[in-house]
Amino acid sequence: MNQTLTILLESAVIGALIGFGASAGVARMFHAPKVQGMGAFRTLGELNACENDPVAHFSFGFGFFFNAWASAVGTGALTSDVDHRIVPHWAASLAMARNRDLAETLHNPRRMAFFGAGVGVVLVSVLNTTAASIPHSLQKVAADVLGPASEWLINPVMPIVFWMAAVDAGRRTGGWGTVLGGLAHVVMGNAVPGIVLGIVVGKALDDLGRTRVTRVLVGAVVALFAVSAVLRGVDLQLLHQMKVDAPGWLEEFHRATGTEPTD
Amino acid sequence: MAHAEPGAADGAAAVPEGPGEAAAPAASGRGAKVPGEGSFWLSEWAFPVFVATLAAGIFAGTHLYYVYRTGTFSDVAVTAMLKAGMESGSYGAAAAFGAGFLFARVIEGPMVGILDIGGSLQTGVGIGVPAMLLAAGVTAPLEHFWLALPTGAAIGFAIGALILVIRRATVNSSRNTSTFGADVMMGAGNSAGRYLGPLVIIAAATASIPVGLGSTLGAALFYWWKKPLTGGAILGAMLFGLFFPLTGK
Numbered sequence: 118m119n120q121t122l123t124i125l126l127e128s129a130v131i132g133a134l135i136g137f138g139a140s141a142g143v144a145r146m147f148h149a150p151k152v153q154g155m156g157a158f159r160t161l162g163e164l165n166a167c168e169n170d171p172v173a174h175f176s177f178g179f180g181f182f183f184n185a186w187a188s189a190v191g192t193g194a195l196t197s198d199v200d201h202r203i204v205p206h207w208a209a210s211l212a213m214a215r216n217r218d219l220a221e222t223l224h225n226p227r228r229m230a231f232f233g234a235g236v237g238v239v240l241v242s243v244l245n246t247t248a249a250s251i252p253h254s255l256q257k258v259a260a261d262v263l264g265p266a267s268e269w270l271i272n273p274v275m276p277i278v279f280w281m282a283a284v285d286a287g288r289r290t291g292g293w294g295t296v297l298g299g300l301a302h303v304v305m306g307n308a309v310p311g312i313v314l315g316i317v318v319g320k321a322l323d324d325l326g327r328t329r330v331t332r333v334l335v336g337a338v339v340a341l342f343a344v345s346a347v348l349r350g351v352d353l354q355l356l357h358q359m360k361v362d363a364p365g366w367l368e369e370f371h372r373a374t375g376t377e378p379t380d
Numbered sequence: 381m382a383h384a385e386p387g388a389a390d391g392a393a394a395v396p397e398g399p400g401e402a403a404a405p406a407a408s409g410r411g412a413k414v415p416g417e418g419s420f421w422l423s424e425w426a427f428p429v430f431v432a433t434l435a436a437g438i439f440a441g442t443h444l445y446y447v448y449r450t451g452t453f454s455d456v457a458v459t460a461m462l463k464a465g466m467e468s469g470s471y472g473a474a475a476a477f478g479a480g481f482l483f484a485r486v487i488e489g490p491m492v493g494i495l496d497i498g499g500s501l502q503t504g505v506g507i508g509v510p511a512m513l514l515a516a517g518v519t520a521p522l523e524h525f526w527l528a529l530p531t532g533a534a535i536g537f538a539i540g541a542l543i544l545v546i547r548r549a550t551v552n553s554s555r556n557t558s559t560f561g562a563d564v565m566m567g568a569g570n571s572a573g574r575y576l577g578p579l580v581i582i583a584a585a586t587a588s589i590p591v592g593l594g595s596t597l598g599a600a601l602f603y604w605w606k607k608p609l610t611g612g613a614i615l616g617a618m619l620f621g622l623f624f625p626l627t628g629k
């Protein structure tokens with residue numbers, strides 16, 4: 118009981134924070150690129166798709182509420198849909214329940230932030246506290262079905278989608294995307310960050326050429342890959358797999374910093 | 381997920397796709413009740429504040445998961461990486477995965493005008509940063525709620541400020557003419573979510589025959605009703621799993 122109460126209270130605070138921040142960021146997206154927003158491109162597309170209809174917003178969020186609930190029950194992960202879909206859509210639905218003017222509702226960070234905070238308090242509390250009261254058979258189905266599906270989505274489906282987008286966007290983007298994508302899977306365990314960086318670098322080179330901005334960009338990307346590789350012990354693993362004896366100081370360095378290969 | 385289907389918009393005003401661009405210019409402040417471009421809510425320095433609140437919530441969510449095994453704001457597969465680290469003590473995979481996404485999105489965010497919270501905050505701050513802290517033996521921010529909040533807020537504020545700095549140096553600099561691939565990323569991000577529905581059905585059919593049939597039926601009904609089919613696939617699988625439980629391993 119005591120534990121449930123703790124979870125409930127902490128969830129309420131967490132929900133208010135994420136609802137406030139996410140909804141304000143989402144409203145700001147409609148003012149991009151003039152104003153820096155946060156959310157996701159798909160969130161923007163989905164919000165536009167049910168524009169001006171509170172019922173459409175609500176039912177769209179509702180579908181993903183079950184998704185998040187099932188996942189929370191089975192695995193304790195509330196899924197990224199909470200911030201991306203449920204909170205923005207439900208906040209939008211509430212915000213425009215009585216007023217359909219987009220500029221005053223969905224595009225208004227102040228109104229969205231407060232409705233979002235309210236949605237967040239209820240949503241996160243419900244998701245976190247009801248999970249324990251769900252029958253065991255449901256938990257098992259949720260874990261066995263959603264687990265593999267979302268694993269496949271993250272790898273290899275998402276990398277392929279981004280990869281094809283990079284390849285279709287031009288030779289330079291495709292080239293950078295392919296090289297950084299492959300390296301990213303080696304170094305970070307997922308190709309998506311590499312492909313995203315490949316698209317940014319490729320497009321920047323297309324549009325700007327070799328300027329100070331693009332050179333700094335490429336330098337930062339190279340530094341990221343090098344640091345990640347060392348942190349994950351990829352260098353050591355590479356030498357092992359090529360049947361080359363790693364120098365003692367390198368092994369010692371990885372042991373001392375706790376960055377030995379993990380898998 | 382299924383927003384590219386017409387089904388996502390079962391309301392009256394089904395604006396046909398065309399995300400973003402159509403809405404952005406129409407939005408710029410009008411009406412007296414709306415905060416204008418110059419007000420706090422749309423100002424440049426409000427951005428780190430919003431990132432800080434969201435990051436504080438997400439980081440505290442990971443604290444909840446660390447202590448009570450529920451509450452991360454990441455997807456199942458990503459959370460599983462952190463869980464593997466918590467069980468085995470080696471956080472390398474989760475740390476590199478999270479940090480990689482965080483970095484890529486922080487570079488991308490200011491250039492395209494939208495920070496992707498999935499990669500930067502949910503995966504980066506929610507999984508990557510905690511994994512790095514735990515790998516370094518720092519457990520306090522994850523064990524105590526009132527320490528988790530300021531830690532998350534500080535990280536979020538730093539990320540927000542960094543994005544503004546990058547934005548000044550690139551997009552807002554006078555000679556810039558590039559969108560840094562915003563359109564490409566928009567297309568890919570939009571279509572990636574659509575794949576979850578079919579994947580759920582495949583996973584359900586692999587788990588057991590009744591669950592697979594239920595998932596297929598649910599998805600078909602939702603599609604027929606013009607709702608995102610992912611929701612139907614999940615509900616169908618859960619419903620059939622309740623009556624025909626999966627046998628243990």
